[in-house]
Amino acid sequence: MPAGFAKAELIAVLVAVTDNEPRVMTLRGGEALPSGPFESKHRSLQSGLRDWIESQTGHPVGYLEQLYTFADKDRDPDAPADKRRISIGYLGLVREQSAAGAGRPAWHSWYEYFPWEDRRDAYSAEVTTITERLDSWASGDPHYRQRIDFLFGLNGKAWNEDLVLQRYELMYEAGLLDGAELGRPMAGDHRRILATGITRLRAKIKYSPVVFELMPESFTFLQLQRTVEALSGLRLHKPNFRRQIDHQELIEETGEMSSGTSGRPAKLFRYRPAILEAQTLSGTRLPVSRH
Amino acid sequence: MPAGFAKAELIAVLVAVTDNEPRVMTLRGGEALPSGPFESKHRSLQSGLRDWIESQTGHPVGYLEQLYTFADKDRDPDAPADKRRISIGYLGLVREQSAAGAGRPAWHSWYEYFPWEDRRDAYSAEVTTITERLDSWASGDPHYRQRIDFLFGLNGKAWNEDLVLQRYELMYEAGLLDGAELGRPMAGDHRRILATGITRLRAKIKYSPVVFELMPESFTFLQLQRTVEALSGLRLHKPNFRRQIDHQELIEETGEMSSGTSGRPAKLFRYRPAILEAQTLSGTRLPVSRH
DNA sequence: CCTTTTATACTCCTTATGAGTACATTGAAG
DNA sequence: CTTCAATGTACTCATAAGGAGTATAAAAGG
Structure with a gap:
């Protein structure tokens, strides 16, 4: 085989947040991330992976981005040099974990790992x-x-x-x-790939409204806060979190109130994707000169 | 050939800033980015690419990070489906453009494209x-x-x-x-890959001290500002730029002064990589609760 | 000497953010 | 029925960061 040919596969870090726990989709009893051979029938990797995930989880993927391509030699010590395995990693966010898809995926809290x-x-x-x-x-x-x-x-x-x-x-x-x-360990370098996904997501929630891809249609402020806390692994200051969110005008009241919980009922909100354009919140940290 | 095998190559967006212009290394008279087959002799892609670049440019690569893996079908319409080309893109920063390396690379301002x-x-x-x-x-x-x-x-x-x-x-x-x-157009989808590199670098200079990989050993405030301006394509507000930089304590005086320019001589500074750990400047945008 | 060019130090105002307090509603325990 | 625990919501206060502009200093060149 000529140089330049390699075995390529896709591997997915699929995240959902349920019961205030960030969960990742796994196979083989929680010891592997879902992965599959690089199929050629789709126009792009992204669209192919999207279809595959939807068939596996039963839920549409709200958000999907390429993570990293893993190709170091030491990921697969037994493989011959000219058949090095290349894995193209993706990070996907789904709104909730499904009952059971085709491959009967299991969701595990990423804090197990x-x-x-x-x-x-x-x-x-x-x-x-x-x-x-x-x-x-x-x-x-x-x-x-x-x-x-x-x-x-x-x-x-x-x-x-x-x-x-x-x-x-x-x-x-x-x-x-x-x-x-x-x-908990994982097969091969899957745990490192998961670490890469968590790293990316934790960075991303700070300057992009991706959290809402993990939220249900309507939610309270506290539910949103708990989701961000689950992802970041930190406790947040409630009043300041509220201030920050509604300062950004990302959400609007639905008019409904929450029910069934203890304590005072809270207003329900929904995400305003209309504002999606202005999303690039952080914008500039450079001291630009505007004349 | 079984599914999952594909032709893999590396492709590099190599950036230097000279004469206040951000330049990118090109081949074939400026119409292609440097790329090469995926070699298996190195432990990691990164180290292999690093060696290759140093042999090409004659300068060590200060900074190298993976950009994106390009594999869409439409990048190469003539190729058969089972031999789809996969290009793993990297972004590299070098301190100055070399006279001539092995492949006689040419540097072009990225604003030509x-x-x-x-x-x-x-x-x-x-x-x-x-x-x-x-x-x-x-x-x-x-x-x-x-x-x-x-x-x-x-x-x-x-x-x-x-x-x-x-x-x-x-x-x-x-x-x-x-x-x-x-x-100016480029071969294949190289111009898109270059756009990806510029995007990444423009985002990166805001929250990470990568600019210093493009600066000489010692430099003035204005030289630093001009470099950031070249990369971002914006004019910056001089007093605020100064304040921002020395507020971050990233640089220190060398004790020398600039010479040979018109106007008042400026202090020369050098980067303090000692502080590199604290680099993750932005840190938090989440309203964390510290008890 | 005066102008041009670059360097450097401030001031002023607005916004963002960390931290904490006060009060409002609800359900459940006693 | 009262009290409490849990949650929701509205503030204040102080500090930091950032946008904008002004003022002064030090060189080179006519």
Whole structure:
């Protein structure tokens, strides 16, 4: 086979949020991400993947974007060099998990695989284990010390929820992921691909209204907040969250009220995709000169 | 050949800034981006590409990141379906253009290909041509009207320099790119790949210190500003640019002064990569609750 | 000496954001 | 029926960041 030919497949990180847990679609009892060979019948990868996902989950994919193409040699140590496997990863958001599609997919909380990424409540016991083991691995090297502090928010540094992949890679490098003690493993490099997806999504919710792809038609402020909290793994300040959302004019009242919950009923809102154009919220951080 | 095998190649958007112009490395007289077959000898795509670029340009690549994987069917209409070409695109930044490497690469300003993206000074004549032709294409459809206004900053909307790819795709859809009148064409879909690279870089300079990969060892504030202006295609407000930069503590004085220019000599600065950890500047836009 | 060009330091005002307080409604426990 | 827990909603206050413009300093060149 001439150089330049390789086995190509698609692999999907499909996310939904149910019961305030971010869930990812898995196969093989939760140890693999859905993937399949690169089919040639569709015009684009995107449209082909979209069809495939809808047949699997029974739900339309609200949002789909290319994540990353994984092709390093060490992902598949046994494969011959000229048949290196290329996986084109996609991140997809679906509105809710389905009962059962063709492949009977199972949805698992992504914190099963990355328990240390959930900082909504008390840190899990794993966190101290991790930092202790990282400490002994670094054995006083100031360069690694600084990196650990930065990635895990230690010694005065703030925790940054976006650094999912970098934390995973440090732990991998330190040999903490060989056993099954720290989070649930996955086949091959699927857990790294999942980490890539979480990283992308956590970054994205800050400057783009993708969260609404995960919300039902109408929802309360608190439901929206809980969804963002689930994704970011952080607790948010309620009044400030409200202020930020309605300052952006992304949602509007439906006129209905929530019911069935304890506490005072809340107004229901819906997303206003009409405003979608103005979405590129952040816009500029450059000090532009407007004359 | 079984399904799942495809021809894979690497393609690079290599950027340098010289004489206040953002330049991209090209082959074949400026009509193609450098690309090559997927070689299997390196551990990762990244390291293989890095070596290749250094041999081509004679300069080390300061920064290299994966851009996007292009695989749509219509990029190569003549190819049989089962031999679809997959191109893995990378964005690389080099410090200056070299005299001549092995492949005698030529550097062209990226505004040759996208003249409408340069808004540093008076808009080029092309801009009015474009909006007129888009207008007649949209022929009053309010949906397209709104999209044109948003993408090109018309009718009260602000120009957003990040929407390079979206503008290119709208123009493509409207059939404005068939001839050679609007910017210089490139082979195949290379111009779209370049648009993807520019889009990524323009977004990136806002929240990450990648600009410094394009700067010489020491530089003045104005040189830095001119580089950012070249990349973003915008004029910046000088005092505010200064304030923003030194507020971030990314650079420090070398102690030297600039010379040889007209006007008052300026202090020279250097980048402080020591602070690189704290780079993730933007950090949070979520109203986190810190207890 | 005066003009041009670049460098650098401020001021002013508005908006965004972190943090906390106060009060309103509901259902459930006692 | 009262109280409380849980949720919803409206504020205030202080600080930081950002847009816009002004003022002064230091060089080169006529």
